[in-house]
Structures are given as C-alpha cells and as structure tokens.
Amino acid sequence: MTYAIEIESVTKDFPLPVRGRKLRAVDSLSLQVESNVIYGLLGPNGSGKSTTIKLLLGLLKTTEGRCLINGKSVYEPSIRNEVGYLPEAPYYYRFLTGIELVVYFARLQGIKKREALAQAENLLFRVGLEDAKDNRIGTYSKGMLQRVGLAQALVGDPSLLILDEPIAGVDPIGAVDIASLIRELKEQGKTILLCSHLLSQVEALCDRVAILESGRLLAEGPLDKLLVSEEEKTLSIKNLDTEDRERMVKTAISLGGQVSVSRISLETLYLQLIGEKQRKAKLEREDSDQ
Amino acid sequence: MKWSAARAGLIAGNTFREAIRMKLFLLMLILATAAFASSFLFKEFNFGSSELKFIADFGFGGMTLFGPILAIIVSAQLFIGEIEHRTALTILAKPLYRSEYVIGKFVGSWLITMCFIALLSICLIIALWIRESSIIQADSEAFTTGRIINWIQVCAFALVQVLKLSMLCSLVALFSSYATSTIFAMSMGFLVWIAAQLQYIASDAWSAGSNWLYTVLFAFASLVLPNFHLFEIGDYLALGETIKLVAYLKLALYAIVYTAFYLSLAVVAFNRREF
Numbered sequence: 112m113t114y115a116i117e118i119e120s121v122t123k124d125f126p127l128p129v130r131g132r133k134l135r136a137v138d139s140l141s142l143q144v145e146s147n148v149i150y151g152l153l154g155p156n157g158s159g160k161s162t163t164i165k166l167l168l169g170l171l172k173t174t175e176g177r178c179l180i181n182g183k184s185v186y187e188p189s190i191r192n193e194v195g196y197l198p199e200a201p202y203y204y205r206f207l208t209g210i211e212l213v214v215y216f217a218r219l220q221g222i223k224k225r226e227a228l229a230q231a232e233n234l235l236f237r238v239g240l241e242d243a244k245d246n247r248i249g250t251y252s253k254g255m256l257q258r259v260g261l262a263q264a265l266v267g268d269p270s271l272l273i274l275d276e277p278i279a280g281v282d283p284i285g286a287v288d289i290a291s292l293i294r295e296l297k298e299q300g301k302t303i304l305l306c307s308h309l310l311s312q313v314e315a316l317c318d319r320v321a322i323l324e325s326g327r328l329l330a331e332g333p334l335d336k337l338l339v340s341e342e343e344k345t346l347s348i349k350n351l352d353t354e355d356r357e358r359m360v361k362t363a364i365s366l367g368g369q370v371s372v373s374r375i376s377l378e379t380l381y382l383q384l385i386g387e388k389q390r391k392a393k394l395e396r397e398d399s400d401q
Numbered sequence: 402m403k404w405s406a407a408r409a410g411l412i413a414g415n416t417f418r419e420a421i422r423m424k425l426f427l428l429m430l431i432l433a434t435a436a437f438a439s440s441f442l443f444k445e446f447n448f449g450s451s452e453l454k455f456i457a458d459f460g461f462g463g464m465t466l467f468g469p470i471l472a473i474i475v476s477a478q479l480f481i482g483e484i485e486h487r488t489a490l491t492i493l494a495k496p497l498y499r500s501e502y503v504i505g506k507f508v509g510s511w512l513i514t515m516c517f518i519a520l521l522s523i524c525l526i527i528a529l530w531i532r533e534s535s536i537i538q539a540d541s542e543a544f545t546t547g548r549i550i551n552w553i554q555v556c557a558f559a560l561v562q563v564l565k566l567s568m569l570c571s572l573v574a575l576f577s578s579y580a581t582s583t584i585f586a587m588s589m590g591f592l593v594w595i596a597a598q599l600q601y602i603a604s605d606a607w608s609a610g611s612n613w614l615y616t617v618l619f620a621f622a623s624l625v626l627p628n629f630h631l632f633e634i635g636d637y638l639a640l641g642e643t644i645k646l647v648a649y650l651k652l653a654l655y656a657i658v659y660t661a662f663y664l665s666l667a668v669v670a671f672n673r674r675e676f
C-alpha cells in the first residue's frame with residue numbers, strides 16, 4: 112500500500128551564523144500518513160512543523176532521509192499536481208485581486224482560462240470571500256489572506272492538502288466554517304495534513320496526530336488511542352477484577368446505563384507531554400547555571 | 402512533466418502585470434517624458450539642424466541612463482521581492498520547474514524595460530519630428546536635402562539598448578537567485594552595470610598585461626562581464642554614420658550568449674536554493 116505521505120527518518124539541519132554550528136530543526140523523523148485521513152502535526156513554536164511541511168513540498172532539501180508523496184519523490188514537480196499547499200502566514204501579490212490570484216494559480220496548473228475563472232469563483236465562494244473577491248489583496252485582513260490562501264490551495268482539486276495553520280487569524284465563526292470545509296474535503300476522499308496550535312479544533316477535526324518537540328517525534332497515533340486516559344480507565348473499574356468489571360458493565364447496560372471509556376482532552380495530553388519536557392529542560396538549565 | 406514555455410509565459414505575464422501596477426514604472430515614465438518636454442524648453446534657441454542633434458543626444462542619453470536603472474530596480478524588485486514576501490513559497494509548491502520560474506521572471510522584467518525603451522523612442526521620434534517641421538518652416542534653406550532625422554536609426558538605437566538590457570536583467574536575475582535581500586541584488590546590479598560600462602578598460606589591460614596575476618584577473622573580468630561600451634552606438638548615429646547590419650547581428654549574438662550564460666547560472670543557483 113502506498114501512503115499519501117511518507118517521511119523516512121528525515122533529518123534537517125540549518126547552518127547557523129556561527130561557523131560549523133548547525134541547528135537541527137527536524138531530527139530523524141519518520142511518519143506515515145494514510146490516505147483519506149485528517150492528520151494533525153502539533154508541537155510548540157520552533158519544533159519543526161513548518162520545516163517538515165516545506166520538506167514535503169521540496170521547498171527545503173533533506174539533510175538525511177527522504178520524503179515521498181503518493182510513493183514518489185517530492186522533488187518531482189509533477190507530483191504537486193496532486194498537492195495543495197497553504198503556507199503559514201501567507202502573503203500574496205498585493206496588486207492582484209482575490210479572483211485574479213486564484214485564476215493565476217489555476218492557470219499555472221494548466222487549467223484553461225474559462226474553467227479557471229469558474230473554479231476561482233466557486234472556491235472563493237466556498238471560503239467565504241465572495242464579497243471581497245474583486246478587492247486588491249493588499250487590502251485584505253489577516254483572516255481574509257488565510258481564506259484566499261485556502262482557496263488557492265484547493266485549485267485543481269488536489270487529493271492531498273497540506274495546510275500550515277489554516278485557522279490561525281480566522282475569527283471563531285470562520286474557524287468553524289473552515290473546519291467544516293476540511294471535514295467536507297475528507298468526505299470527498301482527500302487527505303489533509305495540517306498543523307495548528309488550536310488544540311480543541313484539532314481534537315474535533317483530526318483522526319490522527321503527531322506531536323513534535325525540537326524536531327523529534329514525541330507521540331503519534333490515532334486520537335482515540337492517544338486520548339484514552341489510563342487513570343480514568345482504572346478509576347471506572349476501581350476495586351473490581353476483570354470478571355466483575357464485565358459483569359458490572361453488563362449490569363450497567365442492562366440497567367439502561369451507558370458505558371464508555373473516558374478520554375482526556377488533547378490539551379491535557381499536550382500539556383503533559385510538552386510541559387514535562389520543558390520543565391525538565393528548565394531544571395537542567397538551572398542546575399548547569401549553578 | 403515537460404518543461405513548459407506556457408507556464409514560463411504565465412509567470413512572465415504576471416510579472417509584467419505586477420510591474421505595470423507598480424507606481425515605480427509610472428514614475429519613471431513621468432520622469433522620462435518630463436525630460437523630453439524639457440527639451441522643448443530650448444525652443445527659444447534656434448540652433449537649426451544642430452538643435453535636432455541636441456535633442457537626439459538628449460533622448461539617447463535618457464535611454465542609456467534610465468533604461469538600466471529601471472532594468473535593475475524592476476528585475477530585483479519583481480524577482481527577489483517575491484521571495485522576501487514569501488509569495489514564492491506558494492508558486493514553487495505548484496507543479497512547475499524552477500527554471501520556468503527564473504525564465505518567466507527574467508522575461509517579464511525584460512519586457513517591462515523593453516516597453517519603457519519603446520515608449521521613450523516614440524517620444525523621441527515625435528519630439529524630433531515636431532522640431533524638425535518647425536525648423537523647416539522657419540528656415541527651409543537649411544534642409545535642401547530633405548528631412549535629416551532618420552527614425553530607423555532611432556529604432557536601431559533602441560533595439561541595441563534592449564539587447565544590452567537583456568544582459569543586465571539576466572545578471573540581476575542571477576543575483577536574485579541567491580541573494581537574500583532586494584537591496585543586495587539591486588546594489589550588485591548597479592555595481593555590475595558600472596563594471597560592465599568600464600569593462601573595456603579591463604580587457605585593454607588584459608591584452609597589454611605584463612604581470613601574469615593581473616593578466617589572469619583582467620582576463621577573467623573581461624570574459625565574465627559583458628562590454629557595455631560596444632552598445633553605445635549613439636555617437637556614431639549622431640555623426641550620421643551608418644552601421645552595417647552585420648554589426649547589429651554581432652551585437653545581438655553577443656547579448657544572447659551573455660544572457661543565456663547568466664540565465665543558466667541563475668537556474669543552477671535557484672535550483673539549489675532553499676525556501
């Protein structure tokens with residue numbers, strides 16, 4: 112089976128201004144993203160999320176390892192027919208109107224002029240920019256830029272969408288709209304890789320997440336598994352052995368009760384994982400200072 | 402996926418559109434037309450036919466000065482400006498070859514300078530024609546041989562400038578391909594413009610070289626840099642000399658070879674670039 116995205120022990124170093132020193136932004140990272148899932152990439156600022164995404168688009172070159180999209184090397188330009196990309200904090204030609212921009216990108220993908228215009232109208236409507244589509248992008252607000260970026264990523268109906276913070280800067284209602292747009296895309300059979308700091312949104316949206324820290328993979332898996340709280344699981348069967356527990360469950364059900372394994376929130380998990388790391392690092396730093 | 406001239410053309414077209422909507426181009430145009438208009442202020446003097454030569458010199462001078470300035474500013478702004486604003490991220494994530502992007506950017510900015518030179522030439526021809534007509538009316542004896550202004554020569558001059566600017570635009574494209582700021586690419590552009598203007602000194606020194614180190618150095622400088630001096634045909638034209646077609650073809654070949662050389666280097670640099 113070919114994965115939509117495959118990252119095989121990828122390392123990315125950036126040279127630092129200090130000679131000979133390097134900054135390791137991604138550290139032997141391996142990930143597989145199956146098709147038709149919504150995959151979340153999480154982690155604190157500077158943990159290498161955007162770098163990973165740029166490696167996937169061939170905008171950066173891996174120091175070690177390799178990235179594949181639909182089983183093909185990311186340095187082959189033709190694979191990008193199947194990929195839509197929204198960069199973080201996107202910025203586009205100030206002098207173009209929203210519709211001109213989307214038409215331009217559509218035509219770059221070989222779509223004929225008339226078809227490109229129809230697609231652009233449709234996409235701008237879908238991202239809620241139909242009123243502003245004839246305004247210059249220079250006048251757009253942050254959230255509007257984000258929306259036009261999303262429209263641009265959807266041009267040509269790609270099967271894989273790579274969205275770097277798609278909801279950042281968008282108002283709450285807009286965020287809900289974009290989330291439902293992403294869900295809709297999944298229903299159409301597309302694969303979506305996104306990163307975001309808005310954990311409640313991610314939790315509601317993603318099927319699977321990876322949490323990065325300093326370029327390393329901290330945790331990875333389907334949300335259902337990651338968020339099952341060990342603590343609360345034992346709590347619910349306190350003082351009962353397995354048999355009793357089963358009987359208990361059966362009884363509960365027969366009594367009309369509902370039994371479910373309780374989950375912690377993604378935010379809790381994230382704070383547990385990252386917070387612990389950062390606390391440790393801080394302590395170590397304090398120790399070495401003394 | 403095949404290399405597509407259509408995609409490069411789209412990028413060039415968009416670059417052109419950006420430049421048109423940039424106030425800068427308008428400013429240059431106003432400056433240039435103001436320069437021409439001011440040549441009419443000399444109306445009070447009546448130099449006869451030498452006045453026409455003055456206007457022609459003035460116009461040629463304007464093209465030689467403003468052409469390269471516009472070429473450097475526009476190429477740098479349109480190429481690396483896009484990288485600085487990170488617009489290039491989105492474009493390069495589309496299915497296209499980076500060489501298409503480089504060529505598109507070069508063609509777009511070259512087209513802009515071409516339009517600018519064309520507009521200046523039209524202004525110059527009109528200015529000359531109007532002045533000539535009024536001088537003929539005032540003093541018909543001076544023009545017994547008919548009109549002395551040859552608009553074909555003005556066009557030839559303009560064409561040669563366009564050839565020269567293609568080398569400059571491709572040089573700035575090369576700098577933009579690895580520079581990290583607009584200001585760097587622009588300064589390099591201006592430096593190289595001056596160097597190319599003085600290149601003949603280096604190549605003279607090469608042929609007269611005594612010290613081997615200087616010989617190598619000057620040989621390198623005179624091969625890597627084009628000699629812009631070759632493209633200054635204004636003096637010949639103003640003296641009424643005719644230039645043979647072969648000489649024009651040689652200039653064209655010269656410009657094409659250098660442009661192709663710089664663009665290949667730009668493509669290599671851009672292919673290796675990270676964003």
Ligand SMILES: Nc1ncnc2c1ncn2[C@@H]1O[C@H](COP(=O)(O)OP(=O)(O)OP(=O)(O)O)[C@@H](O)[C@H]1O
Binds near residue numbers: 135155162676
């Ligand atoms: N072009 C570059 N040159 C040098 N260092 C870079 C470059 N791009 C990123 N880095 C470094 O790599 C690390 C990872 O950056 P990255 O942008 O991937 O973080 P991120 O996870 O996207 O963070 P954020 O949540 O703030 O967007 C950072 O330490 C950053 O300074």
Ligand SMILES: [Mg+2]
Binds near residue numbers: 160161162199275
């Ligand atoms: Mg980021």
